[in-house]
Amino acid sequence: MKDNLARDLLEIKAVQINKDHYFTWTSGIKSPIYCDNRLTMSHPKVRKNITEAFVSLVEKMEEKPEIIAGCATAGIPHAAWLADRLALPMVYVRSKPKGHGKGNQVEGELPAGKRVLVIEDLISTGGSSLQAAEAVRREGGVVTGVAAIFTYGLEKADTVFQEAGINFSTITGFDQLLEALTDDGELNEEDKRELLLWRDQLD
Template sequence: MKQIAEALLQIEAVTLSPTEPYTWSSGLKSPIYCDNRLTLSYPEVRQVIIDKLVKSITPTQVDVIAGTATAGIPHGALLADRLGLPFIYVRSSAKGHGKGNQIEGKLDIGARVLVIEDLLSTGMSSIDAAKAILEAGSKVVGIQAIFSYELPILEKNLAAANLSAESLTTFSELIEVAETKGILNRSELNSLREWQQDPRAWSDLVTS
């Protein structure tokens, strides 16, 4: 949805910097950075995101909303509240103290769970959350994110895990909006597209 892409650019939840790339936690250089937690500070944007999330799912097919810790928790909780559904969240790993929970909240065996994620890159955080839910004896009906980089590795990882994921807006839509608004020149847009096809090769090139 271009409306979401435009909003993310406007509030700088997604920023583009092909000439002075960001450094991801993995160490890779990237011309794009996404922090959808910023949307929580903008009530109108936050409202639009929840409205679109509601329209993207079929409530009768979902029993529980699950947020991935930590970025998927707030939007997941807001969505669950809007739908009147139970909410849980899934840690990246089990706690090392107390009950050692990885899943926080009440999750019944056989419950149909929708996983909410803020961002899809490789998809592994969402996939790990889904696996934890499956191991608990429940069902994962899908993964829903706000934004996806549309990296080739994402589809490979999802297919290997036998899972599906969707996002409200994508890298392709965001780049189209950026081009229409003249945010980047032609060379910068081409650089972003090259990154999207092979982030590691792009990173190696700019650091060599």
């Protein structure tokens, strides 16, 4: 499943590598790689594979969610498809409280004490999904976990979730992507080693 999804991301050209012009991530990290999971919205078969992979993750979870929460913005559509597939209620979580109207950070109904699974598209440092999980907790929700399509596998992310007492699970990630690219001859062993070293020095 992990390898298949990495291949799906490559097929829809969600992944760009540019060693000459680095991308800036939301955390400020400069990166030679960018994975645009937003493109999955435009590919019904791929987004269905993602929904089914999330369903498999949920099936393995001891604590079953009662509400699915999408992280704004890229997590929202996947949360909606998963909530629909599981016939569960859904909310979404803004990156910060709305500056007008009701001033909500969490939109939708979130009764206190309900078990909530937070859905994110991608985890780099884990900062965005942790913020969303904390907002859910402030509203009285019980966060049963964070699940994402893709992780860069940074130790930093493991640490922040561990410290917050949150389980996180992912469908695919950087290692699977590099394997697929090497198998396809798009990267040679030296490029792969360089990218792994680059990732590892981020921690």
